[in-house]
Amino acid sequence: MLKVGVIGMRGIGNQHADCYVSSEHAELVAVCDLVQERADDAAARLGVKPYYDMHDMLDSEGLDIVDVSTGGVENGSDHYAPTIAALDAGRHVLCEKPISNDIGEAREMVARARETGFCFGVNLNHRFCPPAFKAKDWVEEGRLGEVNFINMALWIGNPKDDEFFHLRALHPHSIDVMRYFCGSIEYVQAFLKRSEGRTCWSNASINMKFANGIIGHLTGSYDMTTRHPMERCEVAGTKGRFVLDNVYEDLTLWLHDSDEVTSVHNSIFGGLAGFGDTFRMRIHRFCEQVAEGADPEAIEASGADALQAQEVIEAAIKSHQIGEVIKLEV
Numbered sequence: 644m645l646k647v648g649v650i651g652m653r654g655i656g657n658q659h660a661d662c663y664v665s666s667e668h669a670e671l672v673a674v675c676d677l678v679q680e681r682a683d684d685a686a687a688r689l690g691v692k693p694y695y696d697m698h699d700m701l702d703s704e705g706l707d708i709v710d711v712s713t714g715g716v717e718n719g720s721d722h723y724a725p726t727i728a729a730l731d732a733g734r735h736v737l738c739e740k741p742i743s744n745d746i747g748e749a750r751e752m753v754a755r756a757r758e759t760g761f762c763f764g765v766n767l768n769h770r771f772c773p774p775a776f777k778a779k780d781w782v783e784e785g786r787l788g789e790v791n792f793i794n795m796a797l798w799i800g801n802p803k804d805d806e807f808f809h810l811r812a813l814h815p816h817s818i819d820v821m822r823y824f825c826g827s828i829e830y831v832q833a834f835l836k837r838s839e840g841r842t843c844w845s846n847a848s849i850n851m852k853f854a855n856g857i858i859g860h861l862t863g864s865y866d867m868t869t870r871h872p873m874e875r876c877e878v879a880g881t882k883g884r885f886v887l888d889n890v891y892e893d894l895t896l897w898l899h900d901s902d903e904v905t906s907v908h909n910s911i912f913g914g915l916a917g918f919g920d921t922f923r924m925r926i927h928r929f930c931e932q933v934a935e936g937a938d939p940e941a942i943e944a945s946g947a948d949a950l951q952a953q954e955v956i957e958a959a960i961k962s963h964q965i966g967e968v969i970k971l972e973v
């Protein structure tokens with residue numbers, strides 16, 4: 644069993660901890676938070692040892708996996724220090740998104756994972772659900788024919804108001820889903836709009852061109868609500884088109900030469916019980932890959948994938964600032 648310690652014990656850290664408890668490959672042994680009460684409450688609930696300093700936990704517990712569920716500025720500034728410390732201590736790391744809100748730190752984190760040779764995954768959980776796996780199979784089996792375009796939308800409500808918070812904190816998810824289906828993104832062009840009274844650029848319209856020639860578009864917003872569907876992904880090719888609605892709820896395939904429609908609906912018996920189940924599936928997969936001794940380069944939704952999503956976000960910000968199309972290294 645892989646021994647796991649979780650750093651950052653608010654809502655998300657506790658949710659991650661529950662996922663390790665239910666993993667057949669993992670044993671949760673410790674939790675850590677700078678705020679003593681948060682560590683103590685989580686430790687009492689989970690029946691594990693509390694720590695208030697990550698270095699004490701790393702020195703004492705013989706961990707295999709360190710889970711970084713901290714937040715910080717734009718939900719990502721507190722990921723760097725624990726990730727680097729855990730990799731340097733010889734642990735595999737699963738980190739929350741964004742990998743970091745600072746692109747320089749994000750690059751360093753991925754480089755350090757490569758240098759140390761440990762697995763580094765990020766909780767890009769939206770693609771860890773059965774309908775996304777099925778849609779990916781359709782793409783790879785050629786059921787869509789030659790893929791031509793992708794239209795993605797991700798919109799929720801979030802009143803936090805840092806200037807680029809919406810892009811850096813939310814869109815690691817949408818861009819990761821786009822990369823999952825269509826590959827590396829090479830060109831980015833963005834228009835941003837802030838709604839009245841906001842400092843945050845809370846709405847985004849982003850054009851992309853993938854290295855393989857596929858063209859794509861992302862609509863994003865922090866001015867909406869999770870009470871309505873929050874995500875929609877449409878991929879179309881020369882033979883067919885699918886729409887994956889609301890992360891995992893409904894998947895529909897239209898083939899150009901047929902009047903019949905394939906519809907896959909999340910079942911109330913055996914389907915995902917809620918959005919939290921995408922966390923469970925993602926974290927269980929990371930534990931499974933580490934337990935199997937996977938090559939760190941083969942980790943699904945890796946630090947490198949998260950870094951590429953963040954590079955696209957920084958390119959979108961630059962495009963908005965200088966009014967040009969930005970080319971990325973692929």
Ligand SMILES: NC(=O)c1ccc[n+]([C@@H]2O[C@H](COP(=O)([O-])OP(=O)(O)OC[C@H]3O[C@@H](n4cnc5c(N)ncnc54)[C@H](O)[C@@H]3O)[C@@H](O)[C@H]2O)c1
Nearest residue numbers: 651652653654655675676677678712713714718721739740
């Ligand atoms: N994948 C998803 O769908 C999803 C959804 C929501 C949030 N998130 C991400 O989850 C992360 C955590 O979110 P949250 O709302 O629980 O954050 P939060 O800011 O409420 O809590 C973070 C906790 O980490 C602790 N912490 C920070 N640095 C620490 C350190 N060095 N050592 C020990 N403890 C430390 C803080 O004291 C705090 O208790 C964020 O990065 C956010 O982007 C992901």
